[in-house]
Amino acid sequence: MRLHQGDCIRLSTSTGLFQVIGIDDDHERCWVRQWPLTSKGSPVFEVPFEQITPPLSADSA
Numbered sequence: 001m002r003l004h005q006g007d008c009i010r011l012s013t014s015t016g017l018f019q020v021i022g023i024d025d026d027h028e029r030c031w032v033r034q035w036p037l038t039s040k041g042s043p044v045f046e047v048p049f050e051q052i053t054p055p056l057s058a059d060s061a
């Protein structure tokens with residue numbers, strides 16, 4: 001799986017949609033925030049790659 005900043009993903013631990021903010025390939029982690037953003041913003045948090053399902057294609061978003 002290849003991740004890119006801005007990708008929309010799903011987590012195996014949640015039913016929501018998340019946006020990739022940053023990627024750390026060396027430590028197999030990335031930073032995400034819930035998508036769409038709320039009016040107060042969405043907090044950014046770190047998740048390991050193993051909790052990420054493949055990015056959604058433009059056709060399925």
